[in-house]
Amino acid sequence: MASSFDSYQKRKLVSSYISVVISIALVLFLLGCLGLLVINSKKVADHFKEQVVMTIYINDTAKEVEVNQLKKSLAMADYSKEAVYVSKEDAAELMKAENGEDFMNFLGFNPLKNSIDVFLKADFVTSEKLTEISDELTQKDFVEEVRYDNDLVELMNDNVKKISLWVLIISALFTLIAVLLINSSIRLAVYSKRFIIKTMQMVGATKTFIRRPFIWQSVKLGIVGAIVALIGMAVVLYYSDQTFPELQLLQNTVLIIALFIGIFILGVIITWISTFIATQRFLNLKTDQLYY
Structure with missing residues (x-):
């Protein structure tokens, strides 16, 4: 019976980890694709302008x-x-x-x-x-x-300005959403272990000692999620370059590498901060508050 329960707990834990990784990967993937759009937006706009x-x-x-x-x-x-x-x-x-x-x-x-x-x-x-x-x-x-065609030129320039402004606004909004979604996923994962956290605290473990394994586990999940997101971004970038070779999307090598590194670091930093805040919250709760 105990063995069956342990097996169930392990499956539940693995399922929780997979859901966190998928959440992190999807959010970082979409954020990375938006970053690729921002990097290449001027190149796309220039391509259409040069058709005049x-x-x-x-x-x-x-x-x-x-x-x-x-x-x-x-x-x-x-x-x-x-x-x-x-x-x-x-x-x-x-x-x-x-x-x-x-x-x-x-x-x-x-x-x-x-x-x-x-x-x-x-x-x-x-x-x-x-x-x-x-x-x-x-x-x-x-x-x-x-x-x-002067009318076309004016219309094109006006649209480029409007699109650039909206891309920046959407980028800022999506970055905020990405942080909130990853934070929610991490908090849910930590929430499932709130009783373990309180038990360790009651037997005298320090907050730093309690937080360390949770943060390290979340960072590893963040790394895996970031790697999955980067693979997806690389696939999208490759096929976009094959579909639109005239845009030369792979020409901005330095910016693309910087974006990939930035997405990877963002995945690690967000999971680290989210786990720190989540564990700190449960460490500060009283025992009877864990049930609410």
């Missing part, structure tokens, strides 16, 4: 030398990521492919212009800087017009 194209339309009277010089200067400019020359013939072929019909059969001529598509660096995709660049380029005699 500034198109420079060139007069038919422009000399080939002038066009080549302009293309080279644009390719070397601080604000330019890439400059692609599109002839009027290539533009006509692209339009024909998009519309499914040859509009030149109706018009009898090609009304399109030679152009240069400039893909800008993310830091220069603002209304003010685009206006400066546009004004500078339109001063050239052979440049007929400079076009870009």
Whole structure:
């Protein structure tokens, strides 16, 4: 009978440990994924900004030398990521492919212009800087017009600011929730042993002596939970990088390593503090208060 009871107690203890580890791992995993989002949020925003194209339309009277010089200067400019020359013939072929019909059969001529598509660096995709660049380029005699979607640029920048603010708010809120959830899991684990704590105290054991095994056990659970969370984060990061290779998510190696170390340390610190507070609470309770 005693053996059966001991076996039941061991299973209950193991089940309690597993639930604590799972709770810690899930919370740290979600917190880590949010951290990865924060680290790569600027990179994601920059990726979308760099899809904005500034198109420079060139007069038919422009000399080939002038066009080549302009293309080279644009390719070397601080604000330019890439400059692609599109002839009027290539533009006509692209339009024909998009519309499914040859509009030149109706018009009898090609009304399109030679152009240069400039893909800008993310830091220069603002209304003010685009206006400066546009004004500078339109001063050239052979440049007929400079076009870009200013409304899209303003909308994109406004949304980036709003999203960045909300990501910071959610990060702070989620960190607080993570601490509270892990603390609750640890307190429940310690609560189940409150009578053992009081018994040890009644036979003369010091508070430090009583706390030590509980803290060490919780720290070990925190380490296991943190390792499980880090494995999950690594899997998510790997598959995200494989799915979106253009974002180069693994490029910020130092920040990613710092995040992984931070999540590991956070798991240890939260479990240590939570266990200390929980055991201290039961150590300060009177015997009759343990039943409430």
